[in-house]
Amino acid sequence: DAASDDDGFSMQLGGLELGRRDFVKAGAATGLASAAGAFAGCQTALPESATPSDSGGSGSQGSSAAHSHVVEPGEKDEYYGFWSGGHSGEIRVIGIPSMRELARIPVFNTEAARGYGYDDQSSQILEAGGGYTWGDNHHPNLSETDGDYDGEYLFVNDKANGRIARVNLKYFETDAIVDVPNTQAVHGCTVLSPDTKYVLGNGEFRTPLPNDGRDVNNPEKYTALFSAVDPESMETVWQVKVDGNLDIVDTGKEGRWAIASCYNSEEATEIQGMTHDDRDYAKVFDVPAIEKAVENGDYEEVNGVPVVDGTRDSDLNKGDEPLVRYVSTPKSPHCVEVGPDGKYAFIAGKLSPTVTMLDLDKIGEVDDPADAVAGRPKVGLGPLHTTFDGNGHAYTSLFIDSQVAKWDIEKAANAELGSSDPVVEKLDVHYNPGHIQALEAMTTDPDGEWLVSLNKLSKDRFLPVGPIHPDNDQLIHIGDGEKEMELVADHPAYPEPHDCIFAHKDKINPATTWDKADYEGEKPFVAEGDSGVERTGERSVHVKASSKRSEYGMFDFTVKEGDEVRLTMTNVEGVRDIIHGVAIPEHDVNLAIAPQDTREVTFTADDPGVYWIYCTYFCSALHLEMRSRMIVEPR
Ligand code: CUK
Ligand code: CUA
Structure with missing residues (x-):
């Protein structure tokens, strides 16, 4: 039970249980420049009560750095840093060397400040990606041309739901999420250098294939898959079945090798078994050999994806060009x-x-x-x-x-x-x-x-x-x-x-502003003067409006109780950084529209009444006056 767990924890520390204050004092008294930390266990980092050590930790580590990372007001950073957000689901953009946070890009999460997951387009991306409300992203990768970043895309995995997402770096927005078939946890994720032929994803957890209720009690039949996703179509083009699981992956620079680490070569389902043996392995995937096997039809199709057999006993691994080379390494790399x-x-x-x-x-x-x-x-x-x-x-x-x-x-x-x-x-x-x-x-x-x-x-x-x-x-x-x-x-x-x-x-x-050509045919551009309400059915209307400082294209519009309202709003500004928002109280409507962009949202006007629409981005001295009324008449 919990109480005895606590006791066990203190006992483990032996007589080393010092209060934090005592510890800091002790450190100062003995003039230790660094303290604590090295005593941490592999899976559990212990609190401050660890032993002082001359080799590790940093309890009282200070800095009076000779190298400044300060970027003066008005100056810009030299580098973009793209951080994975873990189970927040987002990507963060941080300037280097200042470490200032410049942006957050919602990917697997919804995010109100940018209206992501609120407008129809981003909701559809999340829906097409499985409809989950969060993800656990670990490994951001930039698309490459000739082995160098080309600035086009960022790709990132979702460990939680076995997905890979793409962020369009023209707009710093997520534009696609693929729910990789047959795979539960995509952990390692990388692009195939030098030209981003694929985005590669490591299936970490082993499951039955397909995971449809068969073999649930036969863990020896579970399998992990290495997946290749096309960076343009974002479709899974092939998968490789392997022994053991897959942890992290990177590729060589010539487009041939992808190297993945593996723990749990025992294929156990609990930690004791996973740590039983002395060795694990790295797996080296020969991408052209895998492509050849797929071309030759040497695969089994599972949920629409060709799955080739890269397990050690596979015939495809027997010849001169094995699909996967298993390299013995020390335990749990x-x-x-x-x-x-x-x-x-x-x-x-x-x-x-x-x-x-x-x-x-x-x-x-x-x-x-x-x-x-x-x-x-x-x-x-x-x-x-x-x-x-x-x-x-x-x-x-x-x-x-x-x-x-x-x-x-x-x-x-x-x-x-x-x-x-x-x-x-x-x-x-x-x-x-x-x-x-x-x-x-x-x-x-x-x-x-x-x-x-x-x-x-x-x-x-x-x-x-x-x-x-x-x-x-x-x-x-x-x-x-x-x-x-x-x-x-x-x-x-x-x-x-x-x-x-x-x-x-x-x-x-x-x-710095949207390019209309990038969404032509997908969404309209509502110019000033094109605003209006069109009844599209007995219970549906299409409301189109422009927005600029400091007014919407319509000061009010009327719909009927129970109408499904499709609202299309364009920000007609040509000036960068003038964003307009659309908030409709009590309807969960929240759009953020950048200059020259159009966003759409579809919702139901359930309750008769007057609803004041307002702008969420402080856009001018008359921002508070930037309003419109949605009038919902009783039916
Ligand atoms: S893993 Cu997290 S510290 Cu997912 Cu790259 Cu190593
Ligand atoms: Cu537009 Cu505030």
């Missing part, structure tokens, strides 16, 4: 990242203090995929994610040590497996980093300079806001990798980012 030159895939050990380097030039040549292991530096406790400065260094987050380990890639390739010699430097970060990301680290030409460590816990770093704390994203200066790392800023993050990706501002070209 976590992230896979491919370095900028595409030579190595870096597979973080999580339970093992090492990172396994897989030689992608060799993986297609060797008989035993284990012979493609090119290095395995020992970097510290709990390695989760790796990023790059483009100058030969890798930086790996250490979840348990609460540190970033910087290490030399070529040294690691030449060192003995398990050597810690390649480690150049370690920096204490706040509690329990997950992803770390450096500028443009996923391209062939990373920019170095800044790195962000996305730490899961903030504890006492910020003003307390109740028991649910923000995360702590820390900005770290890395320069060109020749100098020491320096912690520059803390940044509180609302739950719960996992990963982020950075693009230089020159690679992103957002529109």
Whole structure:
């Protein structure tokens, strides 16, 4: 029961249960510059009452940074950062290096400030994506051309409902969500470099195939799928059935290899079984070989998708060109990242203090995929994610040590497996980093300079806001990798980012107003003077109106009780940043319309009466007067 659980927790800590105050005092008295944190267990980070340690944590870590991240008033950031929002379902746009939040892009969630999930178009995107009201997005990816970000799209997974969404970076808006068939949890997600041929999604949870009630009590028949989605049509074009599950994925730079990590090769359904064996594996997918198998008809169609068999015993894995190579790794690896030159895939050990380097030039040549292991530096406790400065260094987050380990890639390739010699430097970060990301680290030409460590816990770093704390994203200066790392800023993050990706501002070209041509044929453009009400049926009307500062195209309109009202509203402004909103009290109507855009909403006018429509965006000195009346006459 709960009470004895609590006792058990204190007991686990032995005599180390110190109050936070005592602990801070003790730390100060002994002149410790850093304290606590390293005692954290793998799955549970312990509170402040852990042992002081010289190797980890950051309880009293301070900063008087030599490198400023301040962007002066009127100046702009150099980089866009796109943060996954975890189970908030959104993407956040943050300027680097200032760490200022610039925008939130609702993706799997509804969001009132932008009217997302309120107007018909965005409601249809959510509906087509399965009709769920939330998602758990972890891995944002930017579309690439020639291995570099082309600024067109951002793709992100939904772990909760097995989906992938696309954000149109012209408008910073979600424009498609695909509910990937046959898959329950899309976790790893990446684009196939160098030209975004596919968006690839890792099915993490194993389920019966199809999951329609068959085999529910036969876990040995469950399976996990690796999925390829077409980035334009957003349709799932093929899937690969594998042994074990799939965690995270990245691709080589040449469009051939996709490398995924796997835990639970035991295929167990509870943790004891999942952690029974000593080893797991990475899976290396040969994309052209998979395409060939699909072309040859070597698949089973399940829910409209060709599913090829990539399990170890599959005939398709027997020949010279196996679809999937299974590479043995230490137990429960976590992230896979491919370095900028595409030579190595870096597979973080999580339970093992090492990172396994897989030689992608060799993986297609060797008989035993284990012979493609090119290095395995020992970097510290709990390695989760790796990023790059483009100058030969890798930086790996250490979840348990609460540190970033910087290490030399070529040294690691030449060192003995398990050597810690390649480690150049370690920096204490706040509690329990997950992803770390450096500028443009996923391209062939990373920019170095800044790195962000996305730490899961903030504890006492910020003003307390109740028991649910923000995360702590820390900005770290890395320069060109020749100098020491320096912690520059803390940044509180609302739950719960996992990963982020950075693009230089020159690679992103957002529109400042809408381009009518982009929705021609889908929605009308209601010019001033085109406003009016048209009865379209016994119980339906179409209301069309324009909006500008500070009036709607109609000061009032009349419908009948019970009418289904389709309201089409255009913002005819040509000036950027003049948004008009449409709020209709007691009808759950909420539109946000950017200049030259049209939004539509359909609702029922159930109750006779007068309803004052008002504008939600403060658009002019007469914003409060920007009103219209919906008159609902009794039938
Ligand atoms: S996962 Cu969250 S910290 Cu979903 Cu990329 Cu590693
Ligand atoms: Cu339009 Cu306020």
